[in-house]
Amino acid sequence: MVFELPYRRLLILTEGRLGVFSSKTGAAVLRYRPTDCVAVLDSQHAGEPLRSILDGAPDVPIVANVADAMGLKPDAIVIGIAPVGGALPDAMRRHLVDGLGSGLSVISGLHVSLSRDPQLAELAERHGARIHDVRDPGPIQHIARGRARQMRVRRVLTVGTDCAVGKMVAALELRKEACRQGLDAAFVATGQTGILIEGWGIAVDHVISDFAPGAAELLVQHVADRQVCFVEGQGSIGHPAYSCVTLALVHGVCADAMVMCHRPGRAFHSDWHDCPIAAIERQIALYEEIAEPVHPCKVVAVAVNTVGMSPEEADRAVREAADRTGLPAADPIRQGCGDLLAAVRGRIGV
């Protein structure tokens, strides 16, 4: 059972937290679904130009409350934050109450289940709205059979040297470039922000471990008739807490090519200050070795995340990644995905 979200007129709720990092989830939805977003809901920034806060965002208004947005005919409120711990801030609750009361559905990537919140559930029921907890994968009990190998769709998986290095962004940008080049290309979301952006997917890290590779297989099955799909990776193969989710994707997706995502300058895994990050070339070897027993697969390119660097620093970081790995390297946002996709296409033959 793959999650699907049939909404096309989104109201992005960031109440009090609008910003590139403080409302990362909302910023990602605004970047990747610009034409599906009708407004941002944040009383502390109401009336300001959105682009003055989020560079490159669509030209939609920031409103102070749900009533001010109703003229734009939203169909759902997207919770635009994903805080550690994942509770619903009180300041956001009143907007959800107003929105559900106006018949808007709610889409949440929070850890807490809003669909089981008595007040919100009752309001949704009364007004014919729905509440979607995209982190809840539902009762997935599919055991992987290694079937993705036999599907027509070519499968490209983004993998990483750590968490939060840009695996989702790389997959989205590769898909965009592939479509631009005329390929029938899909993006496969495996985490809550990707699901919010794409409107379907499974949060694989919330699936029971016996069924996590099966969830990956179901996701590929969902795009089995497409030409190529770019699957958002999770975690990192050497990460003490998340490597099992990483491997569930490597073996469940049966990737035909992997793109390594890397953020230079980190010595330790984020939040695991005593766990060093292995060198990128060592990690590439490890991903290829671990893929091999199920479906042999190579890392064919490196997506370098240079956010916050000067142009010179970024150039140097990209060159260094290419030198160390012997692979084409680029920052998908600064430099585009042309070279990365060329390497992928050369490998998978589309």
Added chain:
Amino acid sequence: MVFELPYRRLLILTEGRLGVFSSKTGAAVLRYRPTDCVAVLDSQHAGEPLRSILDGAPDVPIVANVADAMGLKPDAIVIGIAPVGGALPDAMRRHLVDGLGSGLSVISGLHVSLSRDPQLAELAERHGARIHDVRDPGPIQHIARGRARQMRVRRVLTVGTDCAVGKMVAALELRKEACRQGLDAAFVATGQTGILIEGWGIAVDHVISDFAPGAAELLVQHVADRQVCFVEGQGSIGHPAYSCVTLALVHGVCADAMVMCHRPGRAFHSDWHDCPIAAIERQIALYEEIAEPVHPCKVVAVAVNTVGMSPEEADRAVREAADRTGLPAADPIRQGCGDLLAAVRGRIGV
């Protein structure tokens, strides 16, 4: 939260399925908790000598119904089967109804939840009995921090070339031999049969994937003050469906030594007829490479499962495993764990 089962007078329910393979779970409990088992409940074999059916079983009676067992003062019924699919056979339900009605608790490793079965739950409540679904890990939300590395207890993990090759048995036999040699040694159960045998543990394959390595870390924490622990492995690192559970244990346990478990003669993963099993020496390298980023660790010995082989075939299989890997090899059941444990002790320094 680690599962604990405080029962010491077990009635093993196998109704109609008593046998080495047909009631594998019950046979394992009888083998490893002989003094805690008061009787077997199976109307089709009532009155027969148990040892005529299960070689080496304790000398306890086979009874036809709960009433006939009550004189032996059982405190819990253990469901002695773990069928694929995992439903409760109708023929077993009537015994559970009788048992709960007599105040006996029920311990189940079935996939279906008996504690949520309305009839059984109501009976348990009425008679002050409890129903334990050992496959249900409860709400474990612990994220691994790589802390097992810093604990006093030395950690030995059994790993395998496939599923169902004897990882639990190897860990249990190693623990037994370690205790015989005077070590303060614990067995750490990570699956339902191991939990039934040991009385505590977590079914790691039923933990949400984000928290599976955390569950492994909690289990080690539970024995942190012991001298050495032998952790039951799960799945296999190259298995298309279960590798992520395997890796959750490798990284969560931060093993100091691994013992490879192998059943010779299989070409393909059980039930995955199109997925070849990689050569044992290749798999040993893979386990060591994947352990390395979190806590470097070597495979130090090979436990060979020779069940069903003639003595000559078994000797040849053990010799071949030793030759291919350059490691000490033995069948823990036929030959004992002396050589395997010597290799482990040499490595971990206890």
